[in-house]
Amino acid sequence: MTSYYFEHQKIYLSVDCIIFGFEANKLKVLIGKRQMDPGRGEWSLYGGFVRNDEGIDEAAKRTLYELTGIRNVFMSQVSAFGNVDRDPGERVVSIAYYALINVADYSAKQQKDHGVEWVNIDEIPEMFSDHKEMVQKARKLLQRKIKHEPVGFQLLPHLFTLTQLQRLYEAVNGEELDKRNFRKRVKEMDFIEKTDLIDKLTSKRGAVLYRFNKKMYEADLNFKL
């Protein structure tokens, strides 16, 4: 007998992705106009239904992949959202996930093809259902995460300047940081490696490029335990 729980009700289960990117010193989210009823045309997160043969984390990864072609990036569950009437069409419980991607990995063409675009986190419009709430909650979680773990690098190019890194932290937390204090703290993080390359794009003088050394980070972690 395969139906132990036959007397109970099944429910539509979806995932919604809050896809964060960092561009022009702003934290952005990838959103688009909803392309299905109900709610067609409203601003919406990109999402999809969970299939019976995949885990919820996989469903989130698959959804991200279908939209962006990107795999193997940082994703983390935000929360399940399940008010009875959150979806005007039918009862759907949705699990929100946030993802961090490098905007350079997602071309303007791809955005057009899927009808999505990067919107500044501080300028999110009204959105379908509870999607805006999902975005706010995801941001809070990202703020906490980035304070303790080096996830920020997922939002930056492989090589970056300290000013870029600072702007990223400022964008995530929505507050300015002191340059000297910031650089002091970064210097104490062995997993942020100075390279001998110089970026000349944003200043005449040029700024040293750094990179994130994952192995160093993991060694650090072991050391601390």
Place this chain on the structure above:
Amino acid sequence: MTSYYFEHQKIYLSVDCIIFGFEANKLKVLIGKRQMDPGRGEWSLYGGFVRNDEGIDEAAKRTLYELTGIRNVFMSQVSAFGNVDRDPGERVVSIAYYALINVADYSAKQQKDHGVEWVNIDEIPEMFSDHKEMVQKARKLLQRKIKHEPVGFQLLPHLFTLTQLQRLYEAVNGEELDKRNFRKRVKEMDFIEKTDLIDKLTSKRGAVLYRFNKKMYEADLNFKL
């Protein structure tokens, strides 16, 4: 037409409750032997299926109420758990919630009737499915929560001594605290009110009883904004 999403699959959705209590200076969780197949007889959290006509938060509250007869206590979502094979019987996605109750509100008789009992958080046995993981995660969240918000009072009687309060914090975080530093910090919290009552149960000298003043706490919050 009521089925916008007919081409997608529905899934069993459940809630599982991590019910915390505080007794004999230990943080405890209410667990019982599972009374249904599959997994009958394994240690398990108390849970239930989400109905189509209730939100997930309500489902969690209802589940807690069905077990304990207790309403209006602090509950908070832990996370959704949704590996494909997490339930050996069928595909079930479960949303874990933790609750804080005063053990005095749940009699030994009630426990027997429902076949559940308080188990020390540090002595949780192997459990059905991913329930142990849920407990660990809930504890982490509780630790964070209690650091920033006065949720601990939900686990204590209405009146309590400072030593009791300290033991609670120690039990939650699994580490001893310095008595003087602890009391210093408590003194700065205006919402912890001294009463003129004395507890003579645990010491010959007697200890002053305190109580949590919710209104004070909320006034404090407003003040800080």
Place this chain on the structure above:
DNA sequence: TCAAAAGTGTTAGATTTACACCCATGA
């Protein structure tokens, strides 16, 4: 030559931690 971004240390204040003795009382 000057505008624009990169880079660099010190100090005061706030917070956190460590630590030891007296008090009141019931048995």
Place this chain on the structure above:
DNA sequence: TCATGGGTGTAAATCTAACACTTTTGA
């Protein structure tokens, strides 16, 4: 009278926050 848990303050160390000037170079 003494064993038990209740109650109290200070000083060192650490962490955090504030702050201003020099360097380099392309336009």
